[in-house]
Amino acid sequence: MRTTLAFLSCLLATPAAAQTLAPLVDVRLRHEHARQAGLADPTSDAVTARVRAGVQATQGRWSALAEAQGNLAIVADYYEGLHGAAVRPLIADPQSIGLYRAQLQYRAPGLTVTAGRQRIALDDERFVGTAAIRNNGQTFDAVRAELSPAAGVKADVTYAWNVRTVWGIDGTGVRQGAIGGDNVLANLSVASPLGTLTGFAYLIDQDVAAVQGYRLSSQTYGVRLAGSRRIGRAAVAWQASHARQSDWHRNPNDYRAAYWLADMAVDLAGPRVGGGYEVLGADDGRTLTSFQTPLAAVFKFNGWAEKFTPKPADGLRDLYASAGWAWKQVGAWKAVSVQAIWHRFESDRLVRHYGDEIDLLASARLGRTTASVRFADYAADNLATDTRKLWLQLDWTL
Incomplete structure (x- = not known):
């Protein structure tokens, strides 16, 4: 990070004609309410303000x-997970202040190399992502190389020696x-008529004894196919993946x-439906x-009530379906959308019904501000307890 900051200082000192400066500002105001059965105090309410600010020089x-x-x-x-007893629902947004990103990047045709503290989101973020829903986010102290030696071919390799988590400075x-x-996070993708075929290897070393006694260190190897096609007025997208x-x-x-x-x-072009397993x-x-x-x-998968972190000992099967509608503009509001998602959760081993969940979302953008309302309702059967969550959120980005 010191090297990145020193290089940024050098760029700022060069003549204005030789460089481009861009401010970075991201502000979020949110009220998150959670109610969870079975706790001594079943409710939590958090009103938080998250600000990110910085500069990029090119x-x-x-x-x-x-x-x-x-x-x-x-x-x-x-209860924010760090102080006090866990007698009320967890809202994982502890107060924090610190360096979010500090990176140095080189871009050339077919090659991008990024070093320093950075965001990394691979594919759909199922295995490596930014935890964008949480105010403190997730970043990596890493060196990442993205190489495209030919059209439709891309290699993406990262060595990360530190993961900066959503739990912040405390x-x-x-x-x-x-x-x-x-x-070590490695992807190799090739374009095909059925979509992008990606082989991946994720070697995750959680080398801190306090974090589950090293039991989250794993090696994962797999393949993913993701594609889309327009059929008349319909845009159809699909993905399939397998890993060990x-x-x-x-x-x-x-x-x-x-x-x-x-x-x-x-x-x-308006109504949207989907589903998966x-x-x-x-x-x-x-x-x-x-x-x-x-x-x-994690928040993007297996329900917004977040009942499956870490995954249960008997594994998880998630059958889900979604329906929604989107409008380019309604009055002064743009990118207006509503969505509903239904989940049925079961164990993989012994096939027990964990519970069901309904998730609802409405969002719209006005100028640089995005407003959203989100709701999750988890009805427990054989895992955890009934949980409801509500989010009211405003995001403003420069």
Whole structure:
């Protein structure tokens, strides 16, 4: 990070004609309400303000950026995971302030190399993502190389020695603010008539004893196909994926688990429908021997009530369907959309019904501001307890 900041200072000192400067500003105001049965105090309410601010300087093929981040709890009537007892619902937005990103980047035709603290989102973020829903986000201290040697071919390889988590500067215990380790994230994708075919290898080293006793260290190898096609007025998109996971580095568990996904969505220039089936397999029912995704953008998958982090010992099967509608503009509002998603959750091992969930979302943009209302209702059967969550959110980006 020091090298990035020093290079940014050099760029700022060069003549204005030789460089481009761009401010970075991202502001979020949110009220999150959670109600969870079975707790001594079943409700939590958090009103938070998150601000990111920085600058990016570009000169020729080189660029550097530095961005700070702060999260303030205006109303702190909630359990944020780090202080106090877990007697009320968790809202994972602890107060924090610090360096969010500091990266140096080189871009040339067919090659991009990025070094420093950076966001990394691979494919649909199922295995590696930014945790954008959380105010503190997730970044990586890493070196990443993206190489496109020919049309339709791309290699994407990252070595990350540190993961900066959503728990911020006060992260502790199992919820560390930073998790060191030798992480290798590699993708090789090739365009085909059926879509982009990607082979991937994710070697995740959670090398901090407090984080589940190293039991989240894993090696995952798999393949993914994602494509889309227009058929008349309909835009059809599909994806399918399979992976195998096993223990890695100092993980004391000896396990094997499989992953499967089939998903399809249809956009009829207004109405939208979709559905899919995802399986995160289990081994023999021991804790943390099921398929785990500790670096994923977890909120995007398996329901917004977030009842499956980490994944249950007996694995998870998620059958889901969605329906919605989108408008380019309604009055002064643009990108207006509504969506409903239904989930049925079961265990992979022994096939027990965990519960069902309904998720609802409405969003629209006015100028630089995006407003959204989100709701999740998890009805428990054989895992966890009934949980409801509500989000009212405003995002403003420069």
